[in-house]
Amino acid sequence: MIGKDVLGIREMSKEDLLEILDTAGEMKKILVGNKDSDILRGKTVVTIFFEPSTRTRLSFEMAAKYLGAHFGNIETKTSSVVKGESLIDTVRTIEKMKADVIVVRHNMSGAPHLMAKYLDASVINAGDGLNEHPTQALLDLMTIREKKGFFDGLKVVIVGDIVHSRVARSNIWGLQKLGAEVRLVGPATLLPKTFEKLGAKVYYDIDKAVDGVDVVMGLRIQLERQKNGLFPSKDEFSKYFGITEERMGLAKKDAILMHPGPINRNVELTSKAANATYSVIEEQVTNGVAVRMALLKILCERRKSNEISY
Amino acid sequence: MKLVIKDGIVIDGERFNEKADILIENGKIKGIEKRISLNDAISIDAKGKHVFPGFIDMHTHLRQPGFEEKETIKTGTHAAVAGGYTTVACMPNTNPVIDNEIVVEYIKSIAEKEGYCKVIPIGAMTKGMLGEEISEMAKLKDVGIVALSDDGFPIMNSGLMKRIMTYGNMYGLLMITHCEDKMLSGEGVMNNGIISTKIGLRGIPHEAEEVMLARNIILAKSTGAKLHVAHVSTKDSVELIRRAKADGVDITAEVTPHNLCLTEDMVDGFDTNTKAYPPLRTKEDVDALIEGLKDGTIDVIATDHAPHTKDDKKVPYEIAAFGISGIEIAFSVVYTYLVKNGLIAIDDLVKRMSIVPSKLLKLTHGFKIGNDADMTIVDLGKEYTVDVDNFKSKGKNSPFNGQKLYGVVEYTIVNGEIKFKNDGNYRVSNV
Numbered sequence: 001m002i003g004k005d006v007l008g009i010r011e012m013s014k015e016d017l018l019e020i021l022d023t024a025g026e027m028k029k030i031l032v033g034n035k036d037s038d039i040l041r042g043k044t045v046v047t048i049f050f051e052p053s054t055r056t057r058l059s060f061e062m063a064a065k066y067l068g069a070h071f072g073n074i075e076t077k078t079s080s081v082v083k084g085e086s087l088i089d090t091v092r093t094i095e096k097m098k099a100d101v102i103v104v105r106h107n108m109s110g111a112p113h114l115m116a117k118y119l120d121a122s123v124i125n126a127g128d129g130l131n132e133h134p135t136q137a138l139l140d141l142m143t144i145r146e147k148k149g150f151f152d153g154l155k156v157v158i159v160g161d162i163v164h165s166r167v168a169r170s171n172i173w174g175l176q177k178l179g180a181e182v183r184l185v186g187p188a189t190l191l192p193k194t195f196e197k198l199g200a201k202v203y204y205d206i207d208k209a210v211d212g213v214d215v216v217m218g219l220r221i222q223l224e225r226q227k228n229g230l231f232p233s234k235d236e237f238s239k240y241f242g243i244t245e246e247r248m249g250l251a252k253k254d255a256i257l258m259h260p261g262p263i264n265r266n267v268e269l270t271s272k273a274a275n276a277t278y279s280v281i282e283e284q285v286t287n288g289v290a291v292r293m294a295l296l297k298i299l300c301e302r303r304k305s306n307e308i309s310y
Numbered sequence: 311m312k313l314v315i316k317d318g319i320v321i322d323g324e325r326f327n328e329k330a331d332i333l334i335e336n337g338k339i340k341g342i343e344k345r346i347s348l349n350d351a352i353s354i355d356a357k358g359k360h361v362f363p364g365f366i367d368m369h370t371h372l373r374q375p376g377f378e379e380k381e382t383i384k385t386g387t388h389a390a391v392a393g394g395y396t397t398v399a400c401m402p403n404t405n406p407v408i409d410n411e412i413v414v415e416y417i418k419s420i421a422e423k424e425g426y427c428k429v430i431p432i433g434a435m436t437k438g439m440l441g442e443e444i445s446e447m448a449k450l451k452d453v454g455i456v457a458l459s460d461d462g463f464p465i466m467n468s469g470l471m472k473r474i475m476t477y478g479n480m481y482g483l484l485m486i487t488h489c490e491d492k493m494l495s496g497e498g499v500m501n502n503g504i505i506s507t508k509i510g511l512r513g514i515p516h517e518a519e520e521v522m523l524a525r526n527i528i529l530a531k532s533t534g535a536k537l538h539v540a541h542v543s544t545k546d547s548v549e550l551i552r553r554a555k556a557d558g559v560d561i562t563a564e565v566t567p568h569n570l571c572l573t574e575d576m577v578d579g580f581d582t583n584t585k586a587y588p589p590l591r592t593k594e595d596v597d598a599l600i601e602g603l604k605d606g607t608i609d610v611i612a613t614d615h616a617p618h619t620k621d622d623k624k625v626p627y628e629i630a631a632f633g634i635s636g637i638e639i640a641f642s643v644v645y646t647y648l649v650k651n652g653l654i655a656i657d658d659l660v661k662r663m664s665i666v667p668s669k670l671l672k673l674t675h676g677f678k679i680g681n682d683a684d685m686t687i688v689d690l691g692k693e694y695t696v697d698v699d700n701f702k703s704k705g706k707n708s709p710f711n712g713q714k715l716y717g718v719v720e721y722t723i724v725n726g727e728i729k730f731k732n733d734g735n736y737r738v739s740n741v
Contacts, residue, residue, distance in 0.1 A: 010508070088624060095692030108626035109510040110580030129628065194507040269525055 002302070003115040005123040005296055008132035009173040017141065017177060022067050023294035024142050024287070030066060031290050032270035038167035043233050046099040047126070048074045050106045053057065054262065055285070056126050056135070060103050069300075072099070082124035087111060095121045101299055104128075109166075122299045124136045130164055135295065136260050137170030139288040140180065143280055144215055147256050154251075157209050158182065160219035160268055161190040161230075161245055168176070168219060172200055185209035186241055189230040206241050212251045218243050218259040218268040234267045243269045248278060256280045311336070313726060318356030318687060322677045323661025332361065332597040332666050336724035354677055356687050359720060364396025364427075364674045364684035366667040368457075368486070368564060369540060369612035370598045372398070372429070375416065375421040376405025376559055381617040381704045383417065386637075387425040388613070391442060391722040391730035392509065392639040396684035397428040397479035398615075399671060402439065409434040409445045414453045422529050426729045427722075430671060430685075432718035435460045444474050446545040451481045457541070461484035462587060462632075464522055466492060471526070475535035484670060486538045487526050489547070490587070494518035499628050501574040501589040501701055509629060514542040514589050515640065523547050527554045530561060538670060539563040541614050543588035562670060564610040565599050567640045568709065571647040572596075576709055582623040582630035583709045586616070595721050600653050603662065610670065611662045613640045615707020635705030641688065642717035643710060650716055656690075671740045683726040692718040 002016050009017070011258050030037050045064040057073065064071045074094070087106075094102060101122045104112045109129030116123040127133040142149075148154060156175050160167045162184050175182050176199050184195055185203040196202050203209035210216060223234060231237050248257060257269070257279045265271050274281060320326045320342065325641040331346040332339065367390065373381035381389075390398050400417065415641060416707050416721045421429035428521070433450035439460045447458065458478055464487070465471040475485055495518040500506050503511025503728060530537035539551060554561045555692035568586060576584045584590055602608040615634025623630050636643070641663065648654045668675035675681065694719045696713050698706035704716045720731035 036372065086625065108628040110628075111626040112627055113580050113626075129510050129626075130512070163507075166510060169508075190509065194504055197504045203422065278529065 001222070004302075006134055006299065007112055007116060007123065007125045009134045009137050009170045009177075010132065014177045017138070017174060019143060020138055020291065020294050020298065021142050023298060024290045027293035027297065028287070028290040029295065031235065031286070035066045037066060038068040038296050040064065040067040040300055044070040044072070044098055045101045045103065045260050045296060046072040046074065046094050047103040047230055048076065048094060049126070050076055050104070050111070051127070053127070057269055058128065059285070059288045060292050063289050063296055066289070067293055067296060069296065075247060087115065088281045091115050091119060095119050100303060101296060107192050115122045122303065124127070124299070127165050127166055129166065130169070131166055132170045133166040134170050135292055136167050137287065138291040139284055140217065140218070140258060141174050142287045142291055143284050144256075144260065146283075147280060151175070151180045154180040154215065155213040155219070156180050156182055156215040156217060157213045158217045158219065159206065159241060160186050160187050160193060161208070161221045161225060162219070163190050163192055164222065164225070165219050171199055171217065183209050183213065187237070190225070191245060205294060206247060207250055210247050213251045213256055216243060216248060216251055216255060218257070218263070220262065221264060223266055234264075238267050242267065242281050243273050245270065245276065248276070249271055258284060261285070273297055312348060312351035313363055314348060314351045314353040315356050315464065315685075315687065316346075316353050318359050318361035320361045320677065321660050323656055323657045323665050324676065326677055327657060332677070333687070334723070334726045335677065337683055339677065339679055339681050339683050341679065342699060350623060354687065354721060358689070358691070360656075360688050360690055361724060362394070362686045362688065363664045364686050364722065365393050365394045365663045366671065366673065366675065367398045367613050367615065367640075368610055368667045368671065370398040370400050370615045370637060371403065371617065371633070372400040372417075372421065373617060374404065375413070379619055379704070380622070383420045383429065384424040385702060385704050386615070386617070387421065387427045388430060389638045389701060390717065391426040391724065392702045394685070394686035394688060394719040394722055395427055395470045395637060396722060396724045397430060397671075397673065398637070399430040399432050399457065401461045402432050402434040402457060407434050407439045409437050411438070411449055412451045414450065418454070427724050431455060431461050432457045433627065435465065435478070435485070436470070439463050439523045441465050441470065442509065444470070444477055447478050447483060447675065448481055449543065450717045451483060452626050454735065455483070456539070457484035457486050460586060462488050464488050464490045464492065466524060468529070472529050472533060475529055475533040479533055479535040482536070484536045484538050485530070486540050488540050488653065489519050489522040489526060494521060497587075499585060500577045501591050502575050503574060503592060505578050505703070509580070511577070513546045516546060516591065516595070519544055519588055520550060520734060523550050527559055527561065531557070531559045534560065537561045540567050541569060541588055541612070542589050542599065542602070542608060543569045543595060545595045547601035548598045548607055552602070555607065562609040564612040565603065565608050566612060566614045567636055567643040568634050569610070570599050570603070571643055580627045581709065582625070582627055583707045583711070585627060585630050585632055586614070586634045587632040596725070600648065604658070606652055609662065609666045611640070611659070614624045614666070615703070617703050619704070620706060623707050633707065634709065635701065635703050638701055638703060639710055639715060641719065642715040645717040646715045664710045683723055685723050686719060687721040689718045689720050692716070694718055
């Protein structure tokens, strides 16, 4: 059962995932309806982002407001933590302003786990370092379920910078728990063989990896990785690991294309592929709000009914 | 003053493994006999307990001068005697760095006034440990330095390292090297492997240690320097050292209790008390380290006692300080994990924590008549639960907190004086 916090997909059971996805389905009805609910009336949600992300932050804000919560936001730089004001002090201050749920993004893996240990408020991980991005994975799972209707035996390939991707990690855990087969493809400097030990299949040839899959998921590539010598150029990356219309042709006929955004057009995906009918990238954004509404609802209900101690 | 330790099982890892009485007079060992009866001596009943030559730690961080909030010579040596240590060699990464005679004299004088055990400072290889100019090694030797190290700042410039070894070897100084190729370890914070892949922490590959170790072996071979490898952590490092020894290189090596007993699995969950350099490695590495200890490839167990404040560790894993506070429980950790599990013999443990380091640091030590009476009495049958709040060290950063361990240090005697006594309430007595 989901506890006080939502820190990662790895800690969740299949039942947890399905409960969230079912609730997200209900929330989507509110979202596409009159967007007016009092499910979170009297509750306070605060987002604290130590790393810039307009999209995810706004998605949480919308989710909280559509459900009638009070909402606050802080954007800060990690350097202030290093300089002396500790992370724990910072979030405790927010908690003392009576926040019920604190949504955190941090550039360091495990930062939300540390906060959760010291806070009575519920913590939602909105992305920590290279570790996990659970809400992104949940919205991906929701989108896949809407389009495919099932997970068992589904073949999903994740393409690009796997080693630095919290989105990839969360999706690997989530997809496997729900019964899907996960393939990974990318240059060896961005995809170590150790990922095989997580139960995924590792490929270095995108054509082979995409062959016969139901879902193709691109990842955003950080262009500074090139400066660090992890790949030679974005041209070479897009030629050998880019998702093109031709490569989508190798996947199943009804395959879908996903991407967490924002896209580096013509690097990870060609514009043609991104705009094609099989692309579900924009629906992912909508589902992101529904999933976040679902998590806020579940956590606040648990708090209210004292199912969790705090 | 006369002191008799009665009925203990005396083990020194070399000559003794028997029940005997030990007579101490004026700080020196006066006699070791089956039975010593004196009316005018204070006696300690060691029946059922073991008496070892005091442990010697070749790798301690006392933090004074400069970082007294983490540890002082007083608290660090208090922790040392609580762990059964009678001598510690302290690393030069203080502020100022131990790169001149004044700092050496300062540490020695504070240790004499406030310390609980003997302290031997280790000199820096380069001025300010900046890896640029070689330190005044001869002057350092004149004030008592027997070993050199730039501690956690490996000399990346191979030409400079060769000059350090060549110059230092004139004076027979031991070269204690932290083997790490910084280009390979990069921003890593834990072992590179399955757990780092799972939890998204940047990994330190084992090659970072081995590449630098291989270079240092090659340079030691060409210069004839005495190379001592600090905190070995990987399987392939053990093999490199084994081959270098067979090849006639003057090389010795140490391993820490945590690298010998814990694996990277403990990092899952982001407990910053598991963050150390070198990082906790895999089961395969741990097995190879134990094998290396058994066959003599690894000579010494040293603590790399690295105390930090709570604030240094109460941060995300990536920015937490590297290091484990371990001197107080080092013996019982290795005893519990290795000796009790039949992996090494108690004689061997004593040898690697006492006799071998004394030889490397050129100390007169052990159960010989006339030697300083430095010894430790341990109850191997007694169990305790590690509680960092009871540590004498200011550093409470231990991944063993809450674990049950065997082997309680009952007395630590330095120069014939009882410097630590356990009064039954684990580690609460001050002598």
